[in-house]
Amino acid sequence: xxxxxxxxxxxxxxxxxxxxxxxxxxxxxxxxxxxxxxxxxxxxxxxxxxxxxxxxxxxxxxxxxxxxxxxxxxxxxxxxxxxxxxxxxxxxxxxxxxxxxxxxxxxxxxxxxxxxxxxxxxxxxxxxxxxxxxxxxxxxxxxxxxxxxxxxxxxxxxxxxxxxxxxxxxxxxxxxxxxxxxxxxxxxxxxxxxxxxxxxxxxxxxxxxxxxxxxxxxxxxxxxxxxxxxxxxxxxxxxxxxxxxxxxxxxxxxxxxxxxxxxxxxxxxxxxxxxxxxxxxxxxxxxxxxxxxxxxxxxxxxxxxxxxxxxxxxxxxxxxxxxxxxxxxxxxxxxxxxxxxxxxxxxxxxxxxxxxxxxxxxxxxxxxxxxxxxxxxxxxxxxxxxxxxxxxxxxxxxxxxxxxxxxxxxxxxxxxxxxxxxxxxxxxxxxxxxxxxxxxxxxxxxxxxxxxx
Numbered sequence: 193x194x195x196x197x198x199x200x201x202x203x204x205x206x207x208x209x210x211x212x213x214x215x216x217x218x219x220x221x222x223x224x225x226x227x228x229x230x231x232x233x234x235x236x237x238x239x240x241x242x243x244x245x246x247x248x249x250x251x252x253x254x255x256x257x258x259x260x261x262x263x264x265x266x267x268x269x270x271x272x273x274x275x276x277x278x279x280x281x282x283x284x285x286x287x288x289x290x291x292x293x294x295x296x297x298x299x300x301x302x303x304x305x306x307x308x309x310x311x312x313x314x315x316x317x318x319x320x321x322x323x324x325x326x327x328x329x330x331x332x333x334x335x336x337x338x339x340x341x342x343x344x345x346x347x348x349x350x351x352x353x354x355x356x357x358x359x360x361x362x363x364x365x366x367x368x369x370x371x372x373x374x375x376x377x378x379x380x381x382x383x384x385x386x387x388x389x390x391x392x393x394x395x396x397x398x399x400x401x402x403x404x405x406x407x408x409x410x411x412x413x414x415x416x417x418x419x420x421x422x423x424x425x426x427x428x429x430x431x432x433x434x435x436x437x438x439x440x441x442x443x444x445x446x447x448x449x450x451x452x453x454x455x456x457x458x459x460x461x462x463x464x465x466x467x468x469x470x471x472x473x474x475x476x477x478x479x480x481x482x483x484x485x486x487x488x489x490x491x492x493x494x495x496x497x498x499x500x501x502x503x504x505x506x507x508x509x510x511x512x513x514x515x516x517x518x519x520x521x522x523x524x525x526x527x528x529x530x531x532x533x534x535x536x537x538x539x540x541x542x543x544x545x546x547x548x549x550x551x552x553x554x555x556x557x558x559x560x561x562x563x564x565x566x567x568x569x570x571x572x573x574x575x576x577x578x579x580x581x582x583x584x585x586x587x588x589x590x591x592x593x594x595x596x597x598x599x600x601x602x603x604x605x606x607x608x609x610x611x612x613x614x615x616x617x618x619x620x621x622x623x624x625x626x627x628x629x630x631x632x633x634x635x636x637x638x639x640x641x642x643x644x645x
Contacts, residue, residue, distance in 0.1 A: 196225040196314045197597065200306070200325045203232035204250060207481050208426055208455070211370075211393040211514045212320055213242045215343075217589040218396075226596060227314055229253060231302060231325060232405060236456075239322060240484040247338060251309065252285040253328070257301040260358040264301045267308035277304075280334040290355060303331030305450040310336070317341075318597075322367070323348035326360050333338060333363070341596070344369040344534060346511035347430075348502075349377055357381045361388070366596055392536075393514055394586030400488065400521045403577070404568065407495050410448075412563040418448040418475075419563045422494035422524075424487055424515040427457030430508050432500035432529070434459075434466060438552035439500075441470040443560055449475065451498075452490060456481040476617025487515075491522040495569060496562050501531040512537055517584050520544070520576035525569045527558050537584070542574035 200217060206212075216226055226248040232255050254260035271277045279629035284300045306328060315338050319329040322344035333340040342364045349357070349369065361367055361382040368389040369375050378388045410419045421440075425431045433453065440451060453463075453476070460478065467473045479486070491497070497519040503509045512533035519526050520543070528534045529549040545562070547554040562569050 193324050194224055194598070195316060196227055196228050196311070196312060197316045197318055198227045198306075198314045199248070199318050199320065200231070200329050201320045202230070202325050203234060203576065203611070204228055204230040205234055205236065205239055207236045207238060207240065207483065210240055210242065210484060213246060214328075214396060214586065215393075216248060217242055217246050218586060219593065219597070220588060227251070227311070229261060229306060229310075231255065231328065235463050236481055237482065238483045242484070246608075253305050257298055257580060259514075263596060265307055267304040268341045270308045271304060274335060276307075276335040276337050280331045283334055284331065287356070287359075290353070295324065296327075299327040299513075302328045302332050305336065306332045307335040316597075319343070320342040321345055321348040322357065322360055323352050327356075330360055330363060337347070338415075339365045341365050342367045344374060344378060345373065346371075347508045348509045349374045349511075350509050355383055357382075364432045368593070368596065369511075372536055373533050374511055384641065389592070389596065391589050392584060393517070394584050394589035395514075395517050395521055395580060396586045397521060397581060400518065403492075403523060409566045410495055411566055412447045412449060412560075415448045418450040420494045421449055421451040421496050421498055421559070422454075422490055422519075423451070423498050424454045424490075425499060425513065426455045427453075427459040427463055428508075429459070429504040430502055430510055431457075432549060433463055435500050435502070435550055435552050435555060436498055437463065437466050437472060439559060440472055440475075443554035445561075447560065447563060447599075449559075449563055449608065450477070451475060452477045452479060452494070454479045454482050454487055454490060487518070488522075491519055491524050494524060495566075496559070497526045498559065499526065499528045500536060500547070500549065500555055501529050503531060510534070511579035519582055520573075521580045521584075523570075523573040523577035525562060525573035526576060527555070527562070534583055537579070538576070541572070543579045544572055586617075 212364060228250045230250065230252050233252050236506060254263055257264050280303065288296055317329045317338060317340040319326040319334055319340065319342045322342050329340045332568050340394065342360065344367055357378065358381040361378060366387065366389060367378060368391045369378055370391060370393050370397060375388055375390045382388050410417050413418050414536065423433065427433060464478060467476050468483065499513055499516060502511045510532045516526055516528060516537055516547045526544040528538055528546060530546050531549055535546065538546055540546040545558045547558050
């Protein structure tokens with residue numbers, strides 16, 4: 193019988209982290225006993241269907257120590273005789289001079305609460321993201337003397353300092369990441385004997401079927417039938433939506449198009465103001481955060497998906513955005529940039545278009561080309577659908593993760609890599625779609641998932 197594993201996340205549930213929820217559900221269906229622990233309570237007001245299918249109990253650590261000081265004090269008191277607590281404090285004192293921040297103190301406090309509250313049958317810890325969740329898990333692991341593992345993704349890899357990544361990679365039993373670009377950075381910092389595994393986020397393709405019928409011949413010449421452009425993603429710097437608005441403003445005035453954005457994010461007000469300045473507001477729709485049912489409907493109703501990723505000023509960047517995989521699963525042609533792991537999915541002019549980041553002129557040219565030529569949209573979109581079906585099936589990624597958690601990852605090669613895209617999954621039939629609510633089911637409130645015992 194498998195031992196329970198605590199999955200420590202920054203926040204749960206989150207609309208923008210569907211890939212984590214899909215992974216948790218897939219591992220549950222593979223027979224793993226998971227317990228979800230989040231550093232933050234949910235802020236989204238909706239849920240994806242996958243969140244309602246997850247049965248793992250959810251608990252929350254103090255988001256800010258001053259909000260629950262007695263809980264932190266009780267945790268310290270219950271742990272004070274454990275030798276591991278002194279070891280964790282030694283590590284904290286070594287880390288602090290290189291990161292003198294309230295965040296650092298918060299993580300050791302959260303780690304003590306995690307260690308004190310963790311049921312004794314939970315003997316393994318797993319952190320999703322190698323920055324703050326991994327810091328909490330790292331300290332808790334030292335306190336409890338229990339092993340920990342880690343999934344690293346994008347921002348956490350590119351905005352964490354080398355010294356911190358190197359230390360965590362050394363102390364974790366194993367680490368996985370979801371792009372080759374991230375793999376290369378982590379491998380350069382990982383000590384000998386600690387492999388970093390490449391495991392792409394797969395898509396549960398059955399949930400995205402049946403495909404929409406052919407989208408038609410809209411070509412931007414009929415103002416009554418505008419070409420439907422779509423972007424999905426949080427309004428943050430690394431998504432490049434300000435560049436997209438500049439590009440849309442460069443399109444010929446007689447070109448018929450309409451753009452829809454789905455997602456929350458702090459830069460939404462600035463994007464709306466930019467749209468007003470550029471005279472674009474009448475052609476734009478900002479729908480805010482939506483559940484996956486609405487997102488899927490928009491994929492199927494749209495003609496062109498655009499995500500002009502960039503490297504943010506603080507070094508943050510996307511890995512391989514899951515919305516690109518989702519869009520391509522619907523044979524929806526995508527335009528993006530060669531940033532992070534995007535080129536691991538999209539090959540220019542074969543199954544999509546890639547343009548340089550932060551170049552609105554090049555982006556406008558690519559958009560205009562696809563608006564005017566439905567046949568190219570269909571050719572590239574169909575190729576994208578075939579690529580996702582062949583190389584990004586969730587069964588492969590879940591099989592790889594299950595092998596790692598079972599300590600039996602014998603199918604990885606000497607470098608610790610998961611199979612390359614296009615290789616067969618290590619096992620079939622892992623996904624049980626019957627536990628998923630139908631995609632057209634109305635989303636419920638977050639409180640249902642957050643309050644589940």
